[in-house]
Amino acid sequence: MAPPSEDPAGRPGGGILAVTGVGRPRGDPGAVLSGLLAQPPAPGAGGVALWGSRACRGSSLGRLRAMWNNITVCSLWRPSPSFMSSRIQTLTRLFIRNYKDFCKDRQTIWTLQNSLCQVMKKTVPTLKCNMFPRCFVSNKARYGQYTKTFPVLDGSIPSVCEHVFEENLRNSEACIQRYSELLCKVSKGGGENAILRHTQRNKKLLVRERLRMLLDDETFLELSPFAGFDLPYGDVPAAGCLTGIGKICGIWCVFIANDATIKGGTIYPISVKKQLRAQQIAIQNRLLSVYLVDSGGAFLPLQAELFPDESHGGRIFYNEAIMSAMKIPQVAVVCGSCTAGGAYLPTMAEETVIIDKIGTMFLAGPPLVKAATGEDISSEDLGGARMHSKVSGCVDHFASSEKEAYECVRNIILTLNYELPPEETLEYDDPLYSAEELLGLAPRGYSYTLHIKLILSRLIDGSRFQEFKAEYGTTLVTGFAHMEGHLVGIVANNGELTHDASLKGSHFVQLCSQRCVPILFLQNTAPHAPEPTSLSQAEDHTNRLKAQASMMAAVACAGVPKITLVIGGCYGNESYAMCGRSFDPNFLFLWPNARVALVDSRHISTFPQARDDDCIGDDSELKHLKEKLDEESSAFHSSARLWDDGIILPQNSRKVIAQCLTIMKQQKYQIASLQRYPVIRL
């Protein structure tokens, strides 16, 4: 039997755990309800369905809600005397007799859910279909039932817009050229000499070769490959470490792997930021983390920007403990010389493998020992694989080669006791329009924006869109669609975020949250709001501000996964309401044409006055400010600083978003229960 994919509220997140009924004989409520109250929910659990008047009433429900605070608790129907029919009483008794031993085991839950469905169908045939919670319908059926009936968008490009399309296309091609050049630079790591030193002298595999040995297949979502370019302290290709999400033994895992060809894998401030972001993604999406550690620790010339502050290097180790306590497993491989911070990271991991003659770990290496104590000691004796696996216990597994180490990691992952469902291939239709045309729709500037539905029709399954409030607040388009079979709520800019558009956005975001549907924000915010010139305009502005504030609150508090894709402008305050970085989307990507800034340089006509006197900055100051703003607004500037999770090509967007939706769904299949303490190495 296929596992349920949605709870009664329709959100992805697992099955119904229990049902309590009406008209039960005294004493029986204990069987199910007490079971629920006695133990916390499994993290994969999507919800509890309470059935009937007693269960849905008063203190039981209150207690359950308080305890299962992140789990949907809902009633299958509202208690009403008219439902106290003998049929339902029979049904309830039958159900309770069969399932009185509440059990958290997943298979039992599925069986329970399925059986309830059968029982209901047989016993209460007169109940209308819509009385059944939606999770009783399999994914495929649900897809067939709903998607094929969503209206199809007209994605044909009006001939009057062709010149805009051509301009956008030229701009996209130039941006993609820069994208390809940067990718080429990233692939060279620390350069030819460093690669030779790494492979010939140090006999190590390159970071991407390591990854290939670990992963099940080529499906790898690399995060922020352009991080570290053109920073005040120089270029640090890929921030000196590769991060991303790939599958091992069928499980999506976050990877954090040092690239030792870049200054010995030492950690720059941007490397810390990249690793912290990868850990945050692991935490938010509850993904197992694998660290391939090959790092000389802190890049010493920048130690002041690396060491003391809250989100500096130490935070990585803090997160390791917190993640372990959250039951997010972490496995490390020591696959190079790891000094200082490079030694803490594997020692803090739950299980660690070290590679003979390649992996070493110490707080200070042989040269420092010599300087401090005068003692000559080899790396192997000081902190080699044998020493750590036999004497110190800082590692748990000894591997005689890199291949053996990665096999060991796969074996460790097989012990995690993850119960994944059999791979389910969702049926879906491709969009009716070519993704290549997205290059001509990616706006080179705000005034080159075409209707957002042209973009939508090239991203979503079958170009089918169930629009919400189509006629109201039309500068924001909201509605439901599928991405490679995954249901998603879409919030897309189609002009300024006006008062009406913001209210509509708030309403729709709450709907998604209520139904537990992940949200995709397609962001293209307006570069500036016009200055009010009359009292009525000022009033409009105030109202718009209030409505935008509501939308921000709705977005911030929506308890569903969120993905933000910046397809054009990411400007000013409106970008917060559209789930900008500070609003914590699970993933945030940019198209290469995207512009990220508080204001658009093209809309500044005077130099801002900093003082009260009449001194206005001259033209050269204004020109300088515009150039600076222009440079700082580019998608590459943003990605270099990790304000996003990477730049993706418009034509790949659908694949990337669908992959993120699949990754985010994995957490519902973890069977681990909550615990408060990390695994501590003893």
Ligand code: COA
């Ligand atoms: N800070 C700054 N630069 C460092 C560094 C550090 N902690 N560790 C290494 N580097 C630089 C080296 O100066 C060298 O730079 P170059 O290519 O411009 O000459 C580059 O990284 C590679 O180092 P190298 O020693 O030539 O490579 P390797 O592969 O033989 O060894 C290490 C790499 C990391 C094992 C070795 O350099 C080392 O042990 N470094 C000291 C680590 C340390 O003491 N860290 C303490 C952090 S608190």
